[in-house]
Amino acid sequence: MALPWPLRDRLLARRALAARAGDEAAMRALYRELYPEIARFVGRRVRSRADAEDLVSRVFFTLVERLDDFDPKKGNLRGWLFRIARNAIIDHFRKQRPTVAFDGLGELLPAEVDDPLSELIERERLGHVVRQLEAQPTEIRELLALRYADGLRHKEIAAMTGLSESAVKQRVSRAVRELRTQVARISEKGGADVAVG
Structure with missing residues (x-):
């Protein structure tokens, strides 16, 4: 059974703060929790599986690299990570016309x-x-x-x-x-x- 959104948001924020403090288990837990959603999000927008996998890797690399920028008071981690994914997709399609699957x-x-x-x-x-x-x-x-x-x-x-x-x-x-x-x-x-x- 999945946690209700407010509880899930608080749990993700706690894990993010722990990961920022160097807790590798917290970072792995964030990855396990958020990878499927980010992969689905990117996969629906990028036709090439290899490109999608590359973008998802970049998103999580950015998460690790910029975790200090995350402020739980300004928003939830999930939304922040989806924004990173969206920006990565936009960068990917700058020279192409994007298509969206519905x-x-x-x-x-x-x-x-x-x-x-x-x-x-x-x-x-x-x-x-x-x-x-x-x-x-x-x-x-x-x-x-x-x-x-x-x-x-x-x-x-x-x-x-x-x-x-x-x-x-x-x-x-x-x-x-x-x-x-x-x-x-x-x-x-x-x-x-x-x-x-």
């Missing part, structure tokens, strides 16, 4: 499909949602990915992006509302755009 799109669509025609219609709807997401500004795509694909809390997203928590909530809510409206329009058409033949 694995959690299915929640915007109705749940079950029973027959091939329904499945075809659902795929068409999902394709429409993906096109709508791709049409969003980069900032909105990133906020949605951080919230739904990576499961970050609004507070953590705010710490990563430099936006206020209320601005993050508002932008994510507005984008989801707009996407749901688009999906509802497609549903009202009954998948009329899908050619059956």
Whole structure:
């Protein structure tokens, strides 16, 4: 069973302070605790597995190198480390156009499909949602990915992006509302755009 967020944040902060004081076991515990999340976060944004592994290594190297910069009074360690990961990804893509994977799109669509025609219609709807997401500004795509694909809390997203928590909530809510409206329009058409033949 996972710890509730406030307890987990305090535990990570204590481990970070211990690691900063030279406790190698605390540093290993931080790595074990945070590696899966950081690897998933980076892996969803970087297509090459080798590049993703390299970036994750750099993130944890930066953690070790800059642990003295972490201040638990200014934010939580998890958010701070995700910000380091985000900056590493941005640096990686400076010469390329970034793409964001949205694995959690299915929640915007109705749940079950029973027959091939329904499945075809659902795929068409999902394709429409993906096109709508791709049409969003980069900032909105990133906020949605951080919230739904990576499961970050609004507070953590705010710490990563430099936006206020209320601005993050508002932008994510507005984008989801707009996407749901688009999906509802497609549903009202009954998948009329899908050619059956």
